[in-house]
Amino acid sequence: PGFTGTETITYTISDGTTTSSGTLTIEVQNAAPVAVDxxxxxxxxxxxxxxxxxxxxxxxxxxxxxxxxxxxxxxxxxxxxxxxxxxxxxxxxxxxxxxxxxxxxxxxxxxxxxxxxxxxxxxAAAEPEVVRIGDAPTRVSSANLNVIQDAWSGMHVASIEHKADITDAAEPWSDVSFSGVNTTTLAGVDHFSGDLGVSGQSLATSSIRQELDGREALRFELDQAANKVTVDLARFFLNDDGSVYAESGRLQVLDASGSVVGETVFSATATSGAMTVNLETEDAFSAVELTSGAYDGTDFIFGAYADAGGDFGTAPYADAAGKLHGSDFLVDWVEFEFMPLATPPAPDVGIG
Missing domain, CATH: 2.60.40.10 (Immunoglobulins)
Known part of the structure; x- marks a missing residue:
C-alpha cells in the first residue's frame, strides 16, 4: 500500500522443449486524495x-x-x-x-x-431583553390609583428597596412605598411627582425630602442576570444651589453573592438637572445600588459634591445661614439589559 512507480517483472515461458523470456512492466500511478465538503x-x-x-x-x-x-x-x-x-x-x-x-x-x-x-x-447572537421602569406620571388618576407603582414595576425587577444609612449593616433593606403623603420617615412615600428617591431625608440638603441624599441608598433587586443598566436622573445640577460645585453620585452593580462587579461615579455636567448614566459589565449582576456623593481619593464621601471637572469638590457643608448643601437627586427611569438565558450550543463538527 502506498507504492507508486514502475514495477518490472521478468518471466519465462516454455513449450516443453524450448523456453523464451519476457518482461512485464506495470506502472502504478498515484491516486488523488478525495476531499469532502x-x-x-x-x-x-x-x-x-x-x-x-x-x-x-x-x-x-x-x-x-x-x-x-x-x-x-x-x-x-x-x-x-x-x-x-x-x-x-x-x-x-x-x-x-x-x-x-x-x-x-x-x-x-x-x-x-x-x-x-x-x-x-x-x-446571530440572541438579543438581550431590555426592560425599562419609571417614566411615571406626575400624579395618580382616579382611573388608576396605582399608576405610579405600575410604572415602577417591570419584568425581572423583583423589588425596589432602600436604606436610610447604607453604612449601617444592622439596618435591613426595606421596600420603597408609592402611596401615602408622609415624607418625614423612611417608611413614607418615596416618589416626588413620579420620580423615585428615598423618603425621610438623612441629610437635609434639599427642600424635597424624597431626594436621595446623605447616606441613603436605593437598590433594585433582579431575578435574572443583567449586564447593563442605564439610569436617568432628575434634579441633578451643575452649580447646585448657586455654588461652583456639581452634584455627584455612585452607581454600583452586585452579583448574587453581594460582591460589587461594576461601578461608575458620575457628576452633573449641566444646569438643566437631567443626566443619563450607563454601566455595562462583563460579569453578570443581580442588584443595582445608587448613592449620592463623591470620592476623595479612595474614600467615598456620602453627599459630597464634585468640582466642575468631575473630581472631588467638597463634603456636605452648612452656609452662614445654617443651610446644608450637598449632592441629592431623584431617578426618572431605569433600564436594564438582561442576558439571554443560556442554551446548549450546537456541536461544532464537520458534516460529510
Whole structure:
C-alpha cells in the first residue's frame, strides 16, 4: 500500500522443449486524495476552534494511504480564518456578521491534490431583553390609583428597596412605598411627582425630602442576570444651589453573592438637572445600588459634591445661614439589559 512507480517483472515461458523470456512492466500511478465538503457552526461574537481530530481532514481520504495535508485555502470575506496543515483551524467572524461563510480549501498527498468547500454558519447572537421602569406620571388618576407603582414595576425587577444609612449593616433593606403623603420617615412615600428617591431625608440638603441624599441608598433587586443598566436622573445640577460645585453620585452593580462587579461615579455636567448614566459589565449582576456623593481619593464621601471637572469638590457643608448643601437627586427611569438565558450550543463538527 502506498507504492507508486514502475514495477518490472521478468518471466519465462516454455513449450516443453524450448523456453523464451519476457518482461512485464506495470506502472502504478498515484491516486488523488478525495476531499469532502465540511460544515461547522459558531455563534456571532465567538471564535470557532476545531482541532485536527474534528478538522478538515477528518472526513477526507486517500486510497494509497498517503499522508494528507491542507496546502491552501481561500480568504474569507466575513471573518478571520487560520488553517493548519493538519486540518485544525480557527475562525472569528467579523463583528456584527451572521450568515454563511464559504471557503475553498485544497488538500494534497505530496503528488496530487483535491479541493472541497468549508462552510461556516455564523448564527446571530440572541438579543438581550431590555426592560425599562419609571417614566411615571406626575400624579395618580382616579382611573388608576396605582399608576405610579405600575410604572415602577417591570419584568425581572423583583423589588425596589432602600436604606436610610447604607453604612449601617444592622439596618435591613426595606421596600420603597408609592402611596401615602408622609415624607418625614423612611417608611413614607418615596416618589416626588413620579420620580423615585428615598423618603425621610438623612441629610437635609434639599427642600424635597424624597431626594436621595446623605447616606441613603436605593437598590433594585433582579431575578435574572443583567449586564447593563442605564439610569436617568432628575434634579441633578451643575452649580447646585448657586455654588461652583456639581452634584455627584455612585452607581454600583452586585452579583448574587453581594460582591460589587461594576461601578461608575458620575457628576452633573449641566444646569438643566437631567443626566443619563450607563454601566455595562462583563460579569453578570443581580442588584443595582445608587448613592449620592463623591470620592476623595479612595474614600467615598456620602453627599459630597464634585468640582466642575468631575473630581472631588467638597463634603456636605452648612452656609452662614445654617443651610446644608450637598449632592441629592431623584431617578426618572431605569433600564436594564438582561442576558439571554443560556442554551446548549450546537456541536461544532464537520458534516460529510
Amino acid at each position: 465540511d460544515s461547522y457552526t459558531v455563534t456571532e461574537g465567538n471564535t470557532l476552534l476545531v482541532d485536527a481530530g474534528l478538522g478538515l481532514l477528518a472526513n477526507d481520504s486517500d486510497v494509497d494511504g498517503d499522508a494528507l495535508a491542507v496546502v491552501s485555502f481561500s480568504t474569507p470575506v466575513n471573518g478571520v480564518l487560520d488553517i493548519a496543515g493538519d486540518g485544525s483551524f480557527s475562525y472569528t467572524p467579523n463583528p456584527g456578521f451572521s450568515g454563511i461563510e464559504t471557503i475553498s480549501y485544497t488538500i494534497g498527498d505530496g503528488s496530487a491534490s483535491s479541493t472541497a468547500q468549508l462552510e461556516i454558519a455564523v448564527e
